[in-house]
Amino acid sequence: MSKTKSPEAGPINLKQFSQLLGLSQTTISLVLNDSPAAKSIPVHTRERVFEAARKFHYRPNYFARSLRRSRSMSVGVIAPDLSEGYFTLVMRGVEEALLKAHYFYFTGNHYWNPELMRQYPRLLMERAVDGFLLLNTPATVRSPLPVVSISSHTGVADVSDIVLDHGKAAELALGHLHELGHRKIAFMKGPEIIPDTEHRWASILETARQLKIEVWPELCLQLGADSFSPEVGYSAMKKLLEGTREFTAIFCFNDIAAIGVIRAIGDAGLRVPEDISVIGFDDIISAAYQRPSLTTVRQPLRDMGYKGAQMLLEMIDNPDAKTPTETVMEPELIVRESTAAANTLRK
Numbered sequence: 001m002s003k004t005k006s007p008e009a010g011p012i013n014l015k016q017f018s019q020l021l022g023l024s025q026t027t028i029s030l031v032l033n034d035s036p037a038a039k040s041i042p043v044h045t046r047e048r049v050f051e052a053a054r055k056f057h058y059r060p061n062y063f064a065r066s067l068r069r070s071r072s073m074s075v076g077v078i079a080p081d082l083s084e085g086y087f088t089l090v091m092r093g094v095e096e097a098l099l100k101a102h103y104f105y106f107t108g109n110h111y112w113n114p115e116l117m118r119q120y121p122r123l124l125m126e127r128a129v130d131g132f133l134l135l136n137t138p139a140t141v142r143s144p145l146p147v148v149s150i151s152s153h154t155g156v157a158d159v160s161d162i163v164l165d166h167g168k169a170a171e172l173a174l175g176h177l178h179e180l181g182h183r184k185i186a187f188m189k190g191p192e193i194i195p196d197t198e199h200r201w202a203s204i205l206e207t208a209r210q211l212k213i214e215v216w217p218e219l220c221l222q223l224g225a226d227s228f229s230p231e232v233g234y235s236a237m238k239k240l241l242e243g244t245r246e247f248t249a250i251f252c253f254n255d256i257a258a259i260g261v262i263r264a265i266g267d268a269g270l271r272v273p274e275d276i277s278v279i280g281f282d283d284i285i286s287a288a289y290q291r292p293s294l295t296t297v298r299q300p301l302r303d304m305g306y307k308g309a310q311m312l313l314e315m316i317d318n319p320d321a322k323t324p325t326e327t328v329m330e331p332e333l334i335v336r337e338s339t340a341a342a343n344t345l346r347k
Helices: 014-021 025-032 036-040 043-055 062-069 086-100 114-126 166-179 196-210 230-243 255-267 285-289 301-317
Strands: 074-079 104-109 132-135 147-150 159-164 185-189 220-222 249-251 277-282 295-298 326-329 332-334
Touching: 014 025, 014 043, 025 036, 025 043, 074 086, 074 114, 074 301, 086 104, 086 132, 086 301, 104 114, 132 301, 147 301, 159 166, 159 301, 166 196, 166 249, 166 277, 166 295, 166 332, 185 196, 185 230, 220 230, 230 255, 255 277, 255 285, 301 326
Parallel strands: 074 104, 074 132, 132 147, 147 159, 159 326, 185 220, 185 249, 249 277, 277 295
Antiparallel strands: 295 332
């Protein structure tokens, strides 16, 4: 090392660190940022840089670099939570796009707490994020930063929404059940607080009308706020079966609820799909590995996450460019073992 004395207290800057090591600032930056160009630097030199960084508690001043760029190279992701299912797959796409662009992200999970939903945009802006990605979260706070939402149906002029074609989704699901001979179908409506719920429900009612499938109020289940545990599907289906078994199929709000529904049907001494067909929504990773494997409407969740992050980065790079108010993604019907022809004795 150089004979330059180390500072007695407080953090050191890159210039001081360079003097301590007798190396250029560029060499040190390449090593500590793990740049591909650092491979041309001798191993012993790289080790010396890391050893000295640990000894003198040096770390790159990221915020100073960000100020020079006028960017933090980070975004804020706001979601109800990141539980298994919908959010797991969406975040895979988000991370893939952000990592490719060398971006980092902060996540705020609000759990539908109105106070957190108000606070997170401010807290994240204080941390200098370059934009916001809203997952299944209403745009309750206007922001001067670029905002992209996924499944949020914000309807806000300066927010780009990525949504599913729920009309097509309802046609695929109910068309499948109709072709199998199901006429008396139970329906599961999502929690009122979730933005997708009303759009999907309106599409279901319209498609049922077109197919002349009657929607019986006594066969309609309403999920509570927590729709991300199989328990909500299990308890709702258990209660329904205690009142009536006069239906041959059920269209669930999501795959997580459908997993609970299948268990409730089995606990009631009935079989899926021989007695009751079950169709889910989302096509989460575990849907294909249930017993029976789950027929479902696939949302392209990973693609939606990737597209959302990509659009946000484009808005950050080109703040004056015109961006679409809404981007509609297409669903796909995935037929597995949980649906079959209606039992003629029960339909």
